[in-house]
Amino acid sequence: METKNVIEAFAALAQDTRLAVFRLLIQAGPNGLTAGDIAQQVGVPSSTLSHHLATLERAGLLRSWRVQRQIFYACDYEGTRRLIAFLMEDCCQGRPELCSTDLLQAGACGPAGCGPET
Amino acid sequence: METKNVIEAFAALAQDTRLAVFRLLIQAGPNGLTAGDIAQQVGVPSSTLSHHLATLERAGLLRSWRVQRQIFYACDYEGTRRLIAFLMEDCCQGRPELCSTDLLQAGACGPAGCGPET
DNA sequence: TCCATAATTCGACGATAATCAAATTATGGG
DNA sequence: CCCATAATTTGATTATCGTCGAATTATGGA
Numbered sequence: 001m002e003t004k005n006v007i008e009a010f011a012a013l014a015q016d017t018r019l020a021v022f023r024l025l026i027q028a029g030p031n032g033l034t035a036g037d038i039a040q041q042v043g044v045p046s047s048t049l050s051h052h053l054a055t056l057e058r059a060g061l062l063r064s065w066r067v068q069r070q071i072f073y074a075c076d077y078e079g080t081r082r083l084i085a086f087l088m089e090d091c092c093q094g095r096p097e098l099c100s101t102d103l104l105q106a107g108a109c110g111p112a113g114c115g116p117e118t
Numbered sequence: 119m120e121t122k123n124v125i126e127a128f129a130a131l132a133q134d135t136r137l138a139v140f141r142l143l144i145q146a147g148p149n150g151l152t153a154g155d156i157a158q159q160v161g162v163p164s165s166t167l168s169h170h171l172a173t174l175e176r177a178g179l180l181r182s183w184r185v186q187r188q189i190f191y192a193c194d195y196e197g198t199r200r201l202i203a204f205l206m207e208d209c210c211q212g213r214p215e216l217c218s219t220d221l222l223q224a225g226a227c228g229p230a231g232c233g234p235e236t
Numbered sequence: 237t238c239c240a241t242a243a244t245t246c247g248a249c250g251a252t253a254a255t256c257a258a259a260t261t262a263t264g265g266g
Numbered sequence: 267c268c269c270a271t272a273a274t275t276t277g278a279t280t281a282t283c284g285t286c287g288a289a290t291t292a293t294g295g296a
Contacts, residue, residue: 014132019124044255052254053273053274083205122272159288166284187240187293
């Protein structure tokens with residue numbers, strides 16, 4: 001994943017409303033939710049939400065499609081997977097022997113300590 | 119990982135210099151690098167770098183320790199692991215059957231498509 | 237103590253982002 | 267065509283962030 005895209009994705013997630021939207025759409029699954037539903041559930045005006053949705057979509061984390069008057073948004077799994085993969089590459093890159101691929105279970109990415117104590 | 123911390127971590131990584139520093143310190147390993155070395159390798163004035171290092175450290179992604187006149191910085195593996203874990207929880211939460219824990223190899227987090235095409 | 241090295245903090249400026257309401261666009265139905 | 271619904275875009279305002287050089291702090295050595 002190109003650095004510019006990574007930065008854009010991190011920035012997209014680095015904001016309350018947008019993170020809440022992202023998580024909501026993860027839960028909603030591939031059929032997604034309409035902009036109106038999202039606005040209601042997250043509790044922001046529709047204009048503010050449109051900006052945020054555009055940001056997330058531009059960052060490759062969401063995808064959208066129109067059905068008549070409603071626009072559906074859902075998680076872009078591919079884009080999200082790429083972001084995670086980038087993070088894991090970075091985390092393990094210089095320490096492959098310490099970074100289990102079973103990250104959730106082993107928590108093995110690096111020792112608890114990183115060099116002498118402060 | 120608490121939402122507030124996650125947002126702070128994402129924001130910390132959502133900037134050119136800081137992402138470069140983070141990646142440099144991943145490569146450097148647990149013995150880290152001095153602030154001076156980092157500034158030189160990344161190519162920014164020391165004052166700018168200090169701000170960035172402070173941001174990354176506050177976000178839980180770096181740790182530091184002083185050795186005489188030099189301050190060493192290294193990746194905080196624990197903090198970084200927590201960020202990745204958070205992302206993976208979010209990515210897989212509603213779709214555990216689709217999200218292999220062997221993310222790097224299977225790339226299995228979600229189908230390529232997420233609902234009807236736009 | 238004085239001078240030197242390493243790094244952080246301070247202060248100011250320009251750039252960028254979040255937010256809201258109004259205006260506009262896209263689609264549906266009578 | 268007119269009116270309604272759903273959502274985006276526009277425009278303006280305020281807050282936040284990145285950057286730099288100067289000032290300050292922390293540590294070392296003569």
